[in-house]
Amino acid sequence: MIKAAVELNDKDRKSIKEAVENAWQGEALAELQNYVRIPCKSKDFDVDWEVNGFLRQACRKAAEWGQSLFPDAVFEVLTEPGRTPALFFDIPATRDDEAPAVFFYGHFDKQPEGEGWSNGRKPFEPTLESERLYGRGAADDGYNFYAAMVALHALEKAGLPHGRIVGLYETDEECGSRDFEYWMQTCRERFGNVGLVVVMDCGGADYEHLWSTVSFRGAAVLTLNVKVAEHGMHSGLTSGIAPSSFMIARALLDRIENAQTGEMSADALNVEIPAVRLEQMKRYAETVGEGVFADIPWANGTHARSSDPFEAVVMNTWKPQLCVTGAEGIPPVDGAGNVLRSFTKLKLSVRLPPTADGAKALAWLTETLTEKPMFGCRVTVENAHAEGGWNAPQEMPRFARAVADAAQECFGTEPVYCGCGGSIGILPLFDKFFGSPQYLLTGVLGPESNAHGPNEMLRLDYLKKLTRAVAQIVACV
CATH class of the missing domain: 3.40.630.10 (Zn peptidases)
Structure with a gap:
């Protein structure tokens, strides 16, 4: 041989x-x-x-x-x-x-x-x-x-x-x-x-x-549950007195994500990007160009968060990103009455940078979402799990x-x-x-x-x- x-x-x-x-x-x-x-x-x-x-x-x-x-x-x-x-x-x-x-x-x-x-x-x-x-x-x-x-x-x-x-x-x-x-x-x-x-x-x-x-990337997945009452109530008779569970959930999400930019800046969710990966992403962006955006079925003139292909690639592959992938407690539009709902459940998927510690990221998310609940409401995190990238x-x-x-x-x-x-x-x-x-x-x-x-x-x-x-x-x- x-x-x-x-x-x-x-x-x-x-x-x-x-x-x-x-x-x-x-x-x-x-x-x-x-x-x-x-x-x-x-x-x-x-x-x-x-x-x-x-x-x-x-x-x-x-x-x-x-x-x-x-x-x-x-x-x-x-x-x-x-x-x-x-x-x-x-x-x-x-x-x-x-x-x-x-x-x-x-x-x-x-x-x-x-x-x-x-x-x-x-x-x-x-x-x-x-x-x-x-x-x-x-x-x-x-x-x-x-x-x-x-x-x-x-x-x-x-x-x-x-x-x-x-x-x-x-x-x-x-x-x-x-x-x-x-x-x-x-x-x-x-x-x-x-x-x-x-x-x-x-x-x-x-x-x-x-x-x-x-x-x-890795991922941290959890269900956020915000409960304000034991059952739904007449919205005209109770809104303004009882807080909205959706309003609280929205405020809690603001703790982990900038709602104006989509940025998640917490140290627990971010890493230093290796120089070799930055160079490779630049080469990728130069090769693909506007093709980075081509596969997304944009609706009504929606455009990307960044028009720069390189920046878009970095955000897609090395930055944490939040998606709300499911909800409970919110009825379909056709079946929704004038009710102040008792709870809002949101399933959250947080994509994590490749080298981020999934367990530490999940612990930070859980603590940040549940600490000092507004108006003394019940905020819990359920079905939480994470895997590293x-x-x-x-x-x-x-x-x-x-x-x-x-x-x-x-x-x-x-x-x-x-x-x-x-x-x-x-x-x-x-x-x-x-x-x-x-x-x-x-x-x-x-x-x-x-x-x-x-x-x-x-x-x-x-x-x-x-x-x-x-x-x-x-x-x-």
Whole structure:
């Protein structure tokens, strides 16, 4: 076996490209289309998921195809009663430098069908239109496993060495990955030393670049309950004497958020943004420009809080933000009488910067909202929980160079590093189990991909480039 990672030459890159494109024009595409046909909805959307066995079927079909490509590898479907299945694989190294393994993560479970599929497209029947594949799970996240296999097999077909490859693909991601840590623990000894984690469940703002996600925000979620009376009262006879619970709730929110600007300035909710992330956000804003605002369905001339794309990106990925996501005690407009309501409940979601301490943020929010209640009313915080965000370790020079070279070769551009305003709760698990590996968080989710919605779409032209890039990166680390 070759003793070290390779430096790719033009012949190597051409061989990878040919192998990848041939696979996605043939067997790999057929396997992915077969996956789309499986109604393997996440278990919360399929009451009889264990009896139906669709999640197990998706894992088994993937394992069979992987085994056909890598006869000496291990592909094992993990099952236990009551737990969603998972697929573990272990592909032997073709070089002997004892480099840390590369770990691949993904998921086979899907969102429900939804409504609004158009032009004869159906969620569980793949529709191929030029370079677009439509179907539930095609982009989120069914393609992931098949792309990983194509990338790795392309290296072997090109005669290029790779280190040991391991992976764990789950079937509960769409409902919170509740069994994932269990399966990680079960396979812990089998993973060995992992140096790079590849997650292809992300995406970017266009199909012209290689996108790499480097941070996710955390979140603190709680229900604020303001109660002023034991029952509702005639508003004409009591308003002005009894305080309004909504007025108090509004005042309490002012304690944590500036209602004029949306800023949440408390130290407990903010962090110092690393200089490298600021530089990456500037590059992202320069690349995307006004596209930062493009996906929001603005109503009646509404505009962004900031017209500066860079500032908008910072607020979306590294600043705390409050959203009121639900309410109780407030009847629908058509059923609302002249009543001074006895209570107002508001469900609050506070997105937190990637490196903020979720527990400390939640403690500050709870104390600030409940201390010294106005007019002696009853203010409580219920169903409170928080999770921290995630910030990728600094890219090591060899890895950063491999990513840059792959982006230039496959896309003709520099890679774009970006943060995500959402959360992926499992990422800290990889730090827990693997120490501080390098991360490649990328994917195919881009404009019109419609993950979770009707007409979910996978751009095959982009997929081919992404698969080539992953293959090159794995070969060079």
